[in-house]
Amino acid sequence: xxxxxxxxxxxxxxxxxxxxxxxxxxxxxxxxxxxxxxxxxxxxxxxxxxxxxxxxxxxxxxxxxxxxxxxxxxxxxxxxxxxxxxxxxxxxxxxxxxxxxxxxxxxxxxxxxxxxxxxxxxxxxxxxxxxxxxxxxxxxxxxxxxxxxxxxxxxxxxxxxxxxxxxxxxxxxxxxxxxxxxxxxxxxxxxxxxxxxxxxxxxxxxxxxxxxxxxxxxxxxxxxxxxxxxxxxxxxxxxxxxxxxxxxxxxxxxxxxxxxxxxxxxxxxxxxxxxxxxxxxxxxxxxxxxxxxxxxxxxxxxxxxxxxxx
Numbered sequence: 001x002x003x004x005x006x007x008x009x010x011x012x013x014x015x016x017x018x019x020x021x022x023x024x025x026x027x028x029x030x031x032x033x034x035x036x037x038x039x040x041x042x043x044x045x046x047x048x049x050x051x052x053x054x055x056x057x058x059x060x061x062x063x064x065x066x067x068x069x070x071x072x073x074x075x076x077x078x079x080x081x082x083x084x085x086x087x088x089x090x091x092x093x094x095x096x097x098x099x100x101x102x103x104x105x106x107x108x109x110x111x112x113x114x115x116x117x118x119x120x121x122x123x124x125x126x127x128x129x130x131x132x133x134x135x136x137x138x139x140x141x142x143x144x145x146x147x148x149x150x151x152x153x154x155x156x157x158x159x160x161x162x163x164x165x166x167x168x169x170x171x172x173x174x175x176x177x178x179x180x181x182x183x184x185x186x187x188x189x190x191x192x193x194x195x196x197x198x199x200x201x202x203x204x205x206x207x208x209x210x211x212x213x214x215x216x217x218x219x220x221x222x223x224x225x226x227x228x229x230x231x232x233x234x235x236x237x238x239x240x241x242x243x244x245x246x247x248x249x250x251x252x253x254x255x256x257x258x259x260x261x262x263x264x265x266x267x268x269x270x271x272x273x274x275x276x277x278x279x280x281x282x283x284x285x286x287x288x289x290x291x292x293x294x295x296x297x298x299x300x301x302x303x304x305x306x307x308x309x310x
Contacts, residue, residue, distance in 0.1 A: 016066070018079045020122045021059030021214050021277075024091040028098070028235035029212065029277055030055070039276040039287040048288045050281040058275060059214055061123050065177055069170030082181050083117070090114035094234055097200050105194070112193035115230065117184045118217045119299055124273065126180065128300040133176035137164055183299065193230065196242040197249045200234070206257040209236035209279045211265050213272035215296045218264070231264060236279045239264055270294030 029036040035052040042049045065078040089110040096103055103111075119125070138161055148160035157163045164171060203210060210233040218231040229252070230242040239260060243249040252260070265283065269276050269290045276287050 015062040016076060016079065017056070017060040017062060018064035018066075018083075019060040020064060021118075021216070021275075022083075022087045022090075023055035023059075024087060024094070025118075025216075025234075026055045026059065026212070026277060028238075029279055031279060037278040037281050037283075039278065039284065039291070040272075040274055048284075048291060050278075050284050050287075058277075064123060064126060065121075067174050067177055069174055078177050078181060083121070086110075086114055086117050086184070090117075097234060097240060098238055100200070103198075108194040108198075109190050112190040113184060115193060115217055115232065116186065116189055116299075118232075119219075119297065120180055120184055122214065122273070125298065125300060126177070128298065129180050130173050130176040132300055133179060134172040137161065137172040137175075193242060196228075196230070196244055197246055198240070198242050199249060199253065201239045201241055201252060201257070201260060202237060203239060203257045203261050204237050206261040208258070208261050208265070208282070210239060210261055211236075211268050211276055211278040211283055213268040213276045214274050215271040216268065217297075218267045218271065219297055231267070233264060233268065266290060267294070271296045 026036060031037075033052060035054050037050050038053040038058050039048065039050045041047065042051065065076075065083070067075045067078060070077075090113070093103065093107045093111040093114070096107065097111075120129075145160045148163060152163075212233045216232055220227075220229055220231075226245055227248055228244045229248055230240075232240040234240050241249065241252050243252065265286065269283075269287050270293050272287075272291050273296070276283070276291060
């Protein structure tokens, strides 16, 4: 093995897969070959194709949540400890939802937290968070600047911003990841979702199966609007629906199952940024027509508001 290849291998071995689409969530789409259909752009041509993939081989970025500037023992805590807990708890709730078993109040909160995590944990939202937090660190407020100047030694940087960057260069990115975990556990948002009307709609009679994607949460109307609702496929034949008002839920329950599948799939394909996931390759033409053509929500707030909540 050449030295260059050896260095590349050593570097790769230090990387850790961080699945922003949890493996447990995708498993209901696994077929007899223990793989699902992954739709997306395949290099080098970047044409939209489908291919069979295992859950370990998709929906991840290396070291996405690695905490910079921490010890070897703690740098993976966001992935292993925080998301480990979020996903373990959510997997138990998902199994209950598929089985039609009753949910406890903690179950509802655990599922609400999981939904928030799916919105916030993808690479683009993590990057937005880092950009926002870095903007805060680049412009410390007047109070912090005044305090710094009061205690500043002559040999130290002239501004609080310079001092932070000099002594704590990794602090902004580390803070961004930790703030992200706080947003995912936001009590008001979790309480709102947990208090909505929930149903699992079975689509067995529809000819097509549900697909999902790397942006699987469909939220229409927002959490605080009366017509607000959330949809999340949890298997090729089960659609999780949460509604603010009962009439909205009644409309979902009355709708033809084929229409629900068609509209859900169109949303999943349109929101997807990298991949759509399905049971088989039957949705390739629709994916090619519609992938990434719809906007996807962002819960990242402006830097000044982030600084107030941090």
